Amino acid sequence: MTSLTAPLPGSKKLGLVIDLDTCVGCHACAVNCKEWNTGGHSAPLPDFDPYGANVSGVWFNRIHTFEAGEGDSSRTVHFPKSCLHCETPACVTVCPTGASFKRAEDGIVLVNPDTCIGCKLCSWACPYGAREFDADEGVMKKCTLCIDRIYNENLAENERVPACVSTCPASARHFGDLGDPSSDVSRLVAERGGFALMPEMEYAPVNRYLPPRAAKTAVGCTGAKAELDRPADAAVLHPLLRWMDKVLSR
């Protein structure tokens, strides 16, 4: 049903916490997302004209880059964006068929590809661009929070995290229960002042972003000399002069 039901008692609010301070914009999370999900729950993720001039395809995770601020305080921020698994997602309530739904037990927002009519209304209702239409299959697709990894008992326990989280070389992505205030991710959000995107839409996103830390403007003493010794003049002389210097120095 696309009507939202109250979360079950003790249910989880699974989501991601993305650290904009440490993200280096390498796109590895997007690539691993594509790799896993093109064989996963919503497989395949099509690519059209993949080797041509107008390549396009379905991705669940895209890395944007912004500049924030002016002058010395400005900062280049790499900005990964995927489904935020909102608590009151309009993408679910606008669905006319019930194909779009939010799981009561963990809050993951999914699409049932067998009942989706491909009307695209859910993608219009999402301000975050989390949903992408698969023109090949005629249905809407979106991030599943790697539902086929996080509960997958065939994987080692430490691998039961979304593909984007497992692959991040900068550990900028964290996965956990944001409904539990004592979870690692909730503590991280509290500690770093994590925020939600476009709160004015009132979709109550579960995912949180951690702001870039303030840039250092002063350098502390590291014990190094303030200035390096000047290199010996010999090092920059002509080979002939260097030979003369060597001879005369005897």
Next chain:
Amino acid sequence: MHPAFSVIFFTTSSGAGYGLLALVAVASALGFVPASGWFAVVSLGPATALIVAGLLASTLHLGHPERAWRAFSQVRSSWLSREGVAAVLTFLPMAVFGIAWAFCGRSDGVFALVGLFAALCATVTVFTTAMIYRSLKPIHQWHNRWTVPNYLALSFATGGLLLDALVQIWGRPQAVVGIAALVFVAMAAYLKHRYWNFIDTTKSASTPESATGLGARGKVRFLDAPHTEENYLQKEMGFAIARKHAVKLRAIARHSAFHLPFLLTAASLLLTGMPAALAAVAAAVFGIAGTLVERWLFFAEAKHAVTLYYGASEV
């Protein structure tokens, strides 16, 4: 927003059809249109054709048209689902009213009441269509108080122009039908003016700063897109071709949907016979053509909040 032709055709065609149905039923109950069963055929026939053509067109943009029946299931939350149910339910009173009038010559008493109920259902259907757009928060140009009145007014304006053309062709027009068409066209023109004024002078509360949450550092500028080529989101939500020509297209829509139909309908009220009928038919043709342009603009001028992640500085 990308203006999908199937949706533009659907909202214009079905809108005119539902408007015509509603006004025929009301005018019939009040005795303003011929009571002959044949008039039921020539008025409710085109209304049905417009509605059915629109509804069929609306399934063309679906990825799975064969599953369209599933769209009737979520009336509790989805305006699209409510629209589907309202559209189908309207056929019931419409069929009873039409058959009784066309084949039994009965459009009085209880059948007039059934007709008025059909008019109510038709109005509700147009309302649900408008609410699909009105309810979408990420699109400021749709999520505002002018969307629903505009859809209803244009439905009645195009329906009123069609009805006036039909009674003029029929040969014994009552001035009240033409005057009603004038009133609806004037209302639609006023509401569209207010709508354009609203979208020109206001913008969404969402900004690149709120979209990224980086506003505390200052102005946020888009530096680099995720991919080299346009993706689905940019093609579907980032359409900008008609926006470039918005001023010209608005003038075309104003003249074609409002000014010309108003003048032609006024002329038909003053004329008689063939010239009056021709003027009324031309008014209806211009009205519908202008509404198609208006509907195109309704999509093309709508800016989706997701474009803030792709370089838009405001929506």
